[in-house]
Amino acid sequence: xxxxxxxxxxxxxxxxxxxxxxxxxxxxxxxxxxxxxxxxxxxxxxxxxxxxxxxxxxxxxxxxxxxxxxxxxxxxxxxxxxxxxxxxxxxxxxxxxxxxxxxxxxxxxxxxxxxxxxxxxxxxxxxxxxxxxxxxxxxxxxxxxxxxxxxxxxxxxxxxxxxxxxxxxxxxxxxxxxxxxxxxxxxxxxxxxxxxxxxxxxxxxxxxxxxxxxxxxxxxxxxxxxxxxxxxxxxxxxxxxxxxxxxxxxxxxxxxxxxxxxxxxxxxxxxxxxxxxxxxxxxxxxxxxxxxxxxxxxxxxxxxxxxxxxxxxxxxxxxxxxxxxxxxxxxxxxxxxxxxxxxxxxxxxxxxxxxxxxxxxxxxxxxxxxxxxxxxxxxxxxxxxxxxxxxxxxxxxxxxxxxxxxxxxxxxxxxxxxxxxx
Numbered sequence: 001x002x003x004x005x006x007x008x009x010x011x012x013x014x015x016x017x018x019x020x021x022x023x024x025x026x027x028x029x030x031x032x033x034x035x036x037x038x039x040x041x042x043x044x045x046x047x048x049x050x051x052x053x054x055x056x057x058x059x060x061x062x063x064x065x066x067x068x069x070x071x072x073x074x075x076x077x078x079x080x081x082x083x084x085x086x087x088x089x090x091x092x093x094x095x096x097x098x099x100x101x102x103x104x105x106x107x108x109x110x111x112x113x114x115x116x117x118x119x120x121x122x123x124x125x126x127x128x129x130x131x132x133x134x135x136x137x138x139x140x141x142x143x144x145x146x147x148x149x150x151x152x153x154x155x156x157x158x159x160x161x162x163x164x165x166x167x168x169x170x171x172x173x174x175x176x177x178x179x180x181x182x183x184x185x186x187x188x189x190x191x192x193x194x195x196x197x198x199x200x201x202x203x204x205x206x207x208x209x210x211x212x213x214x215x216x217x218x219x220x221x222x223x224x225x226x227x228x229x230x231x232x233x234x235x236x237x238x239x240x241x242x243x244x245x246x247x248x249x250x251x252x253x254x255x256x257x258x259x260x261x262x263x264x265x266x267x268x269x270x271x272x273x274x275x276x277x278x279x280x281x282x283x284x285x286x287x288x289x290x291x292x293x294x295x296x297x298x299x300x301x302x303x304x305x306x307x308x309x310x311x312x313x314x315x316x317x318x319x320x321x322x323x324x325x326x327x328x329x330x331x332x333x334x335x336x337x338x339x340x341x342x343x344x345x346x347x348x349x350x351x352x353x354x355x356x357x358x359x360x361x362x363x364x365x366x367x368x369x370x371x372x373x374x375x376x377x378x379x380x381x382x383x384x385x386x387x388x389x390x391x392x393x394x395x396x397x398x399x400x401x402x403x404x405x406x407x408x409x410x411x412x413x414x415x416x417x418x419x420x421x422x
Contacts, residue, residue, distance in 0.1 A: 003173075004173055004355070004411060004412060004415060005355070005356075005357075007166075007170055007173065008166075008408050008411075011166060011169075013162060013403075013404050013407065014161075014162050014165055015155075015158040015159050015161070015162035015400075015403045015404060015406075015407055016105075016139075016141070016158075016400045016403060016404075018052075018157075018158040018161055018162065019103075019141070019151075019154055019155060019157075019158040019398075019403065020103050020105075020141070021048075022045060022048070022150070022154040022157060022158060023101045023103050023143075023149060023150040023151075023154050024101055024102075024103070025041075025044050025045045025048065026041050026044075026092075026098050026099045026100075026101070027039070027041060027042045027044070027045050027090050027091050027092055027098065027150075027154075027184075028041070028091065028092050028093070028094055028097075028098040028099070028187075029042065029091035029092070029093075029094060029184065029185045029186075029187050029188045029190075030094060030188065031094055031188040031189075036066045036067070036184075036185070036190070036193060036194055037066060037067035037091070037184035037185050038091075038184070038185050038188055038190065039091075042067050042090055042091050042184040042185070043063065043067050043184075045090045045154075045157075046063040046067055046068075046069045046090060046182065046184075047063065049061075049063075049069050049090075049157070049161070049182055050062060050063050050069055050071075052161060053069075053071045053161075053164065053180065056164055056165055056168050057168055058071045058072065058073055058164065058180070060072045061180075064194075064196070066184070066193075066194040067090075067184035067185075068181070068182070068183055068184065068194065068195060068196070069090075069180070069181070069182035070179070070180065070181060070196070070199045070200070071164075071179070071180040072177065072178065072179055072180070072201070073164060073167060073168075073175070073177070073178040073179075073180070074177060075175065075176045075177045075178075075418075076167075076171055076173075076174060076175060077174050077175070077176065077418050079418075079421060080176075080421075081176035081177075081417050081418055081420075081421050081422075082176065082202070082203035082204055082417060082422065083176060083177040083178070083179055083201055083202040083203050083204075084176065084177070084178055084179070084202055084203070084204050084205070084206070084413070084414060084417055085178075085179040085180070085181055085200050085202035085204070085205035085206070085379065085381075086160045086163070086178065086179070086180060086181070086205075086206055086208060086410060087160075087180075087181040087182070087183065087205055087206065087207045087208070087209075087370055087371070087374070087381065088153045088154075088156030088157045088159075088160055088182055088183075088207065088208050088209060088386070089153045089156075089157075089182070089183045089184070089185075089186035089187070089191050089209065089370060090153075090154070090157060090182050090183065090184055091184050091185055091186055091187050091188075091191075092148060092150045092152065092154070092187065093148065093152065093187045093391070093392040094187065094188065095148075095392040095393075096147065096148040096392055096393055096394060097146065097147045097148065098147055098148055098150055099147065100146075100147065101143055101144075101147045101148070101149065101150055102118070102143060102144040102147075103141055103142070103143060103144075103149065104116070104117070104141065104142050104143070104144055105139055105140070105141050105400070106139065106140040106141070106142065107139045108137060108138075108139065109132070109135050109136060109137065109138050109139070109140045110136060110137075111126050111132070111133070111136060112126075113125050113126070114140065114142055114397075116142060116143065116144055116145030116394070117144055117145060118144040118145040118146045119144075119145030119146055119394070120145070121145075122145040122394045122395060124142060124390070124395050124397060128395075129389065129390060129395070129397070131211075131212055131389055132397075134213070135399050135401075135402075138399040138400065138401045138402070139399065139400040139401065140397050140398070140399055140400075141397065141398050141399075141400065142395075142396070142397045143394060143396060145394060146394065147394065148391070148392060148393060148394060148396050149396035149397065149398065150396070151386070151387070151388035151389070151391065151396055151397070151398035152187075152209070152386075152388045152391035152392065152396070153186065153208075153209045153386060153388065155208075155386040155387055155388050155398050155403055155406070156207070156208035156209050156386040156388075156406070157182060158403065159208055159386060159403055159406040159407045159410065160180060160182075160208055160407075160410065162403075162404075162407040163407050163410040163411050163414075164178075164180065166407065166411055167411070167414075173411065173415060174414075174415050174418035174419070175411075175414035175415060175417075175418050176414065176417050176418050177201075177202070178414060179199075179200050179201060179202045181195070181200055181205075183195065183370055186209075186369070186370050189331060189332075189368075191370040191373070192370050192373040192374055192377065195374070195377075197377060197378065197379060200379065202379060203379075204342070204345050204379070204380050204381070204417075205371065205374050205375075205379040205380065205381035206349065206371075206381060206382060206383070206384050206410075206413070207369050207370055207371040207374075207381055207382075207383045207384070208383075208384050208385075208386050208406060208410065209369050209370070209371075209383055209384075209386055209388075210363075210365075210383045210384055210385035210386055210388075211385060211386075211387075211388055211389060211391075212361075212385060212387075212389075213358060213385055213387060213399075213402045213405055213406075214353055214358040214359055214360055214361050214385060215360075215361055215363045215384075215385040216346065216349050216350060216353065216360050216361065216362055216363065216382060216383070216384060216385070217362075217363045217364065217365045217369075217382060217383035217384075218335070218336055218339050218346055218362055218363075218364075218382045218383075219296060219334055219335065219336035219339075219363075219364040219365065220296075220332070220334055220335050220336075220364070220365045220367065220368045220369060220371075220372045221273070221294040221295060221296060221332075221334065221365070221366060221367060221368055222294070222295060222296065222297070222298040222300075222301060222332070222333045222334045223292065223293065223294055223301075223330075223331040223332045223333075223368055224292075224293040224301045224304075224305070224328055224329060224330055224331055225290065225291070225292060225293070225327075225328070225329045225331055226275075226290075226291040226292070226293050226304070226305055226308055226326070226327070226328050226329075227288060227289070227290050227291070227326070227327040227328075227329075228251070228254065228288070228289045228291075228308065228312055228324060228325075228326060229286070229287075229288050229324065229325040229326075229327070230247040230250050230251055230282070230286065230287045230288070230289075230322065230323075230324050231247065231285070231286055231322060231323040231324070231325075232244075232245045232246050232247030232248075232250060232284060232285055232286065232287070232319070232322045233245040233285075233319075233321050233322060234283075234284045234285040244284065245319040245321055245322045246284045247282050247283065247284060247285060247286050247287035247322070248282055248283065248284060248287050250287065250315055250316070250319055250322060251280055251282060251287040251288075251289050253315045254289060254308075254311055254312055254315050255277055255280065255289065257311045257314070257315065258275060258277070258311070259275070263275050263304070263307075264276070269366075271296050271364065273293075273294050273295025273296065273297070273300050273304070274293075274294055274295075275291055275293055275304050275307065275308065276291060276292050276293075276294070277289055277290070277291050278290050278291065278292055291308065292331075293305065293328075294366075296334055296336075296364060297334075298333055298334060298337070301328075305326070305328045308326070309326055312324055312326075331368075332368045332372040332373050332376070333372065333376055334372075335371055335372045335375040335376070335380075335381065335382070336364075338375045338376060338380055339375060339380055339382055341380075342380040344420075344422055345380050345382060346362075346382055348413060348416045348417060348420070349382060349384060349409075349413055350362075351412075351416055352409045352410075352412035352413035352416055353409050353412075355412040355416075356405055356408040356409045356412055357405075358405060358409070365383065369381075369383050371383050384406065384409060384410075384413075385402070385406060385409075386398075386403070386406055387399055387402030387403050387405075387406055
């Protein structure tokens with residue numbers, strides 16, 4: 001442990017410079033696209049990563065037709081130990097523009113407001129971002145005010161790449177077989193649709209896609225999609241009395257009856273679940289409402305679906321000739337249902353953080369990660385901090401020093417598996 005820490009004290013980190021390069025490549029995914037990846041521009045970053053990995057000596061590095069980047073670093077010890085996969089996603093959220101990102105480094109942060117130059121109305125204030133209180137003296141990277149930054153999850157990409165560089169430059173630091181996986185389309189819920197686990201060839205995985213320094217996330221929401229399709233009765237509006245049953249009005253009434261002081265994203269926190277309408281479209285004759293259902297207890301999702309059905313049938317009492325169809329589909333499940341069976345996976349990650357000088361803190365994610373699906377696909381995969389904050393917004397920021405600690409945690413984690421053999 002001491003030897004690795006000493007090497008890191010002298011190591012010339014490259015994660016920040018890599019990150020500044022990566023965020024300037026537009027990789028937004030598109031939830032309305034049916035292609036894989038949903039946007040071809042995600043491959044622009046994939047090509048850069050493959051080239052860098054090959055330059056570091058990982059000749060196995062390649063990108064497949066779906067935009068997934070794979071690479072393997074061979075074990076440098078004789079004893080057989082479990083293979084570990086480190087994973088991050090290349091795409092950025094469609095919620096905020098990711099085109100022409102101009103990253104800015106605010107050196108030696110001292111608690112001041114960070115006014116972003118391309119839109120002075122975008123201000124990152126300590127009172128709005130309490131985690132900044134732990135960043136005094138750090139170097140903070142933001143965008144310029146008109147775009148998101150892309151720390152979610154290009155910080156994780158850069159940290160993994162920096163760990164690979166460290167291993168290559170320090171062949172005496174022990175590690176077992178390492179697999180690198182960079183995915184597209186995580187932000188639109190399709191990050192593992194075409195992942196090839198035979199290529200990954202690992203026993204455990206870790207997404208590097210968390211927030212605060214020292215956080216280890218072992219639990220996600222369970223998630224379903226829920227769609228209500230309404231078939232109303234269309235008539236000429238001039239002769240509609242007693243005949244027309246507008247699907248638009250039916251849909252509006254359903255949304256209007258949703259709980260507001262509970263079971264809603266804007267009124268829930270911590271371990272509370274919610275029902276959230278995300279899209280509504282239609283005409284007098286037909287309308288569709290799409291919802292997402294979220295809770296840490298999977299069985300709650302069925303209850304939420306039943307509530308939506310009850311609300312809909314209540315509304316339809318006033319529209320006796322209209323019809324409705326319900327579709328509930330599984331999206332992902334709480335990875336803790338599987339991770340509890342693999343305690344070493346979590347214990348080793350916490351020990352790695354302690355060796356990096358951090359106090360680990362187990363957290364639950366009010367959302368999901370690629371790790372959620374990978375875990376249920378057979379690759380137990382908790383989520384390690386990447387240092388990203390205020391993601392999906394123009395106020396997104398990351399600390400260079402936090403990124404360095406994430407890289408150090410990755411290297412310590414691989415060494416722990418090499419030591420323990422499990």
